[in-house]
Amino acid sequence: MEKQETPGANAEDREALIRLLYGDEGTSAKTPAAYEALYPPRSLPDGAMVTRYAPSPTGFMHIGGIFVSLINKRLSVQSKGVFYLRLEDTDVKRSIPGALDTIVDALGRYGLDPDEGVLRAADGTFTQQGAYGPYVQTERASIYRAYAIDLIRRGLAYPCFATVEELDAIREEQTALKAKPGYHGRWARWRDASVAKVEEALARKQPFVIRLRAPDDPNGRIEWKDGVKGTISMPVNDVDHVLLKSDGIPTYHLAHAVDDHLMRTTHVIRGDEWMSSMPFHLQLFRYLGFKAPNYAHVPPIQKLDRVEETDAESGETKVTDSRRKLSKRHDPEANVDYYYEAGVPEAGTIEYLLNIANSAFEDWRRANPAKPYTDFPLKLNKLASGGALSDLVKLKNISQGVVARMSAEDVYAQGLRWAKRFDAPLAALMEQHADYTLRALAIERAGAKNKRIVTWPDLRPQLGYFYDELYDALDTHDFPENVPTEDRAPLLRQILDTYDPADGKDAWFDRIRAVSSANGYAADVKVHKADPSAYKGHVGDVSQVLRVALCGTRNTPDLREVMAVMGLDRVRARLSRFLGPT
CATH class of the missing domain: 3.40.50.620 (HUPs)
Structure with missing residues (x-):
């Protein structure tokens, strides 16, 4: 020009x-001509996009920063271009010590590492990499x-x-x-x-x-x-x-x-x-x-405020909704650390943001449940032009799907990383019983059936009953009310006497049915419903007694798989405490 x-x-x-x-x-x-020679045009394929994230080190990492970085990163990767990080620190008075750590670490945590610019070196220090630096404006x-x-x-x-x-x-x-x-x-x-x-x-x-x-x-x-x-x-x-x-x-x-x-x-x-x-x-x-x-x-991610106003003359209350940009001061979800602390897996947050960027992502994910989000073809001209609302319910739904698609190994690794920061006692148990924990996490994982873990805090209630250290600390067991106390010991004794770890799912359940029938409980729920007065209860009630005795909770995945992971010795030890004198 x-x-x-x-x-x-x-x-x-x-x-x-x-x-x-x-x-x-x-x-x-x-002269400008000298700088033009020093920084020549890049040698890249036709159509390659050179994009950047250029934050100011003025505070915490806003979720909008991850949103914009995600778009820039994906478009550069798809086009075989370059994504770089430039630090715009010319507003020296507003610069905050440690802000660069926050920026670089957040990008790394969310898989948005730049190709060049300000990077974290192997020894933890910062370095600048690339032929177009310095990438810090004050330099x-x-x-x-x-x-x-x-x-x-x-x-x-x-x-x-x-x-x-x-x-x-x-x-x-x-x-x-x-x-x-x-x-x-x-x-x-x-x-x-x-x-x-x-x-x-x-x-x-x-x-x-x-x-x-x-x-x-x-x-x-x-x-x-x-x-x-x-x-x-x-x-x-x-x-x-x-x-x-x-x-x-x-x-x-x-x-x-x-x-x-x-x-x-x-x-x-x-x-x-x-x-x-x-x-x-x-x-x-x-x-x-x-x-x-x-x-x-x-557009920015927005928040919906509901305002109630009372008319002074009529006394009627009028409710209006107004949109505003997520506020660093008032909205905890504006801070990237909110998602980390809440235990949303990074891929869950990314897929949530992709859904905001392009509503077509939701249909794509439904049609491609096994593919990584990086396979989604993000297009600049298809980005939403209107501001999307922050939707934490949607975020949890997406997070649930992301965790369900993970392997047990990924759930263990990512969950442990979160627990080390926010639930150290659980992390210690996960590490102490690593193989056992992995087998527990593998229950119902094939085919993404296990949707019990929505965010990483759900690991404690979903894993806790597997660990004797936590199970032994329970002081109450929520047995089903319609099973009399005097029935529990005979039911559990007979189940334990007939239990065979080698049984498949059908054989295992047939044994539970047989114990139920022998003690006056219908072996089929439908049969009980047809004539409830003829039975004390049904096989589901008996299974629930077994579940509570083994786990201390009524909420577990497939009970046969749980027993298989716990092993015969642990199953016998836990049931024995409810059998009374022999």
Whole structure:
């Protein structure tokens, strides 16, 4: 793209201005052409997408960050491109120690590791990998300055020495006149300042910023095709925004434009809160002589607030629903750690987000239950353009399906990792009895039949009764009320006497039927229903007595499989406590 130049001060004055502002560094700094050579176009297949996640280290990891990273990562992988992580830390005052750890670890936990950029090394330290670094913006100050100097040289940027008090006065005047706020038009008093005036301000040691000169017609419009929202038209930017702050650090706007160009980003996929900046960003790319990347703005995950208002006169209550973006301050599910602590497997959270990104994912998953989510063909133009609501019920349903499709080994590994952090006593038992635990987790796992584990906290109630350490601590057993206390011991003794671990499912249940029938309980539930007065109960009641005696709970998977995993010695020991004197 051909570089623009604004008429006005002559070339000599512009060079003089650069020398005043930056001394010899201004004239000896690398030129944009040198950086173009240093960061050449990437050698990638046609159609390859170079995407990025570029967070600021300002706090916890928002679920929206994982959402956007997921889209960027999947599109780059599908197209045989590159996904990189860039740290946008130019807002130094808001940077929080440890935030980079949070970002990098969250991406790794969710399988969204970047191909290049800021990465975690094997020894746990941070490293930068790739030919287009540094990937930390505070380490790229000289690059941004070179481009800002080039803009000054071409009359497209200028130093502004306006004080805080002067800027406040401008805002007050604009408010009173109901004028558009910002540094523009007749309020942009330093736009055409002479070299002499700049020299005087520097002699007084006044701090300055570098602003973009925005000569576009304020009545004009700019149009572009957004990858998610389609063709968008907005008023052009006519505000002289700051490019370099008084400390020489760039604003997000200049830094992102320079970085996305030099890192050869093809697609900028980000939250739609940046839509309002598009006229300025596209203007920046044009002034810098860059081809703008393809922009796509995804909507935020939203929360539904229900508001009740009572009419003062009628006393009637009106209920209204309003949508808002998930709030870091008010909504725990805005924090990625919420999902981790809640025990949602990472793949469950990812599939939940894919469902938000593209509603077609749900049908795809239904048709492809055994395939990894990475096989789903995510398409930019099929992303939802409207904000989806946070739905924690949906999240749990998806999580349940994800866990059901896991192998016992995966359930063990992922569940143990969670338990080590949030349920250390359970983790100790899982590790102490690893093989036993694996066999317990394998019950009903073939064909994704076992849907008892929705999130990892469900491991304790689903595994707890297998461990003698937890079973022995039970002080009550919830036996079915319709089986008299005096019947329990005879039923359990006869079941134990006839139990054969080698029995298949049908043979095992036939023995339970026989014991039931011998003690006045119907061997078939339907028979009992047809004439309940003829029986004490039915075979299901007898099975429940056995289940509670063995496990201390009425809720277990297939009882025959449970007994097989427990083994004959454990089954005999547990039932013996309910048999009484022989």
